[in-house]
Amino acid sequence: MSTARASRSPSPRPAPEAGQWRTVADLLKTLGDVPASRVRWSPSPGTATEQDLLRINESKTALCELDHGTLVEKTVGYEESEIAGLILTLLNISVLPRKLGIVLAPDGPVRLLPSLVRLPDVCFISWDRFPGRKRPKEAILSVVPDLVVEVLSKSNSKKEMARKLRHYLEAGVRVVWYVDPRKGEVKVFTSTTAPLTLTKGDTLDGGDVLPGFALPVRDLFERD
Numbered sequence: 001m002s003t004a005r006a007s008r009s010p011s012p013r014p015a016p017e018a019g020q021w022r023t024v025a026d027l028l029k030t031l032g033d034v035p036a037s038r039v040r041w042s043p044s045p046g047t048a049t050e051q052d053l054l055r056i057n058e059s060k061t062a063l064c065e066l067d068h069g070t071l072v073e074k075t076v077g078y079e080e081s082e083i084a085g086l087i088l089t090l091l092n093i094s095v096l097p098r099k100l101g102i103v104l105a106p107d108g109p110v111r112l113l114p115s116l117v118r119l120p121d122v123c124f125i126s127w128d129r130f131p132g133r134k135r136p137k138e139a140i141l142s143v144v145p146d147l148v149v150e151v152l153s154k155s156n157s158k159k160e161m162a163r164k165l166r167h168y169l170e171a172g173v174r175v176v177w178y179v180d181p182r183k184g185e186v187k188v189f190t191s192t193t194a195p196l197t198l199t200k201g202d203t204l205d206g207g208d209v210l211p212g213f214a215l216p217v218r219d220l221f222e223r224d
Contacts, residue, residue: 032160040071075153
C-alpha cells in the first residue's frame with residue numbers, strides 16, 4: 001500500500017457547518033445521523049467549548065468529541081477497545097525504537113479545525129509535524145496526525161463515519177484506517193473515494209506514512 005504525501009498541518013479555517021441546524025432532527029442529520037443518546041444536551045448543542053469537552057472527559061463519565069459546538073459521545077465496546085489497544089501497541093513497537101513520532105490512545109483529543117476536536121481510537125503523529133520537533137504543553141493537541149485509526153461500532157452510522165473521514169482528510173491527515181470487526185475488514189483511505197479494502201488474507205502496511213509497519217489483517221480479528 002502506498003500513500004500520497006500530503007502537505008503538513010494546514011492553517012485552521014472556520015468550521016463550515018457551524019450553525020446550520022435549527023431542530024433536533026436537523027442537528028442529528030448534520031452530525032451524520034448519530035443516535036440522540038450520544039449527544040450531550042448540556043451545555044446546549046452549538047454552545048459547548050473546548051473547556052466543556054475537557055471537563056467531561058476528565059470526569060471519566062464519558063469520552064466526547066466536540067463537533068462545531070456540540071458534544072458527541074464516542075461509542076464504546078470491549079471488542080473495539082481490544083482491537084484499538086492491539087493496533088496502539090503494534091504502532092508503538094514500530095514507532096518508538098525509531099523515534100518517528102508519538103502514538104495517541106482513544107482519550108487523546110486532537111484539534112482538527114476551530115470548534116472541531118476529535119478523539120481518534122488511535123493516531124500516529126510524526127515529529128516532522130511538531131513545530132521545532134517538540135511536544136507542546138497543551139491539553140488538546142493542535143497538531144494534525146499523519147495516520148488516524150477508527151474501530152467501527154454498531155452505532156456508528158455510515159454518514160457519521162463519512163463525515164469524520166472528510167474532516168480528517170480536509171484537516172491534513174494523510175491516511176485513515178477504518179477497522180470493521182463485524183465485516184472482518186480494514187478500509188484504507190487517502191481520499192474520500194475508492195478506499196483500499198483489506199480482508200483477512202491481506203496485510204495492512206504503513207505505506208509512505210509509516211514505512212516498515214506491517215500487520216496481517218487476520219491478526220486483528222482472530223486473536224484467540
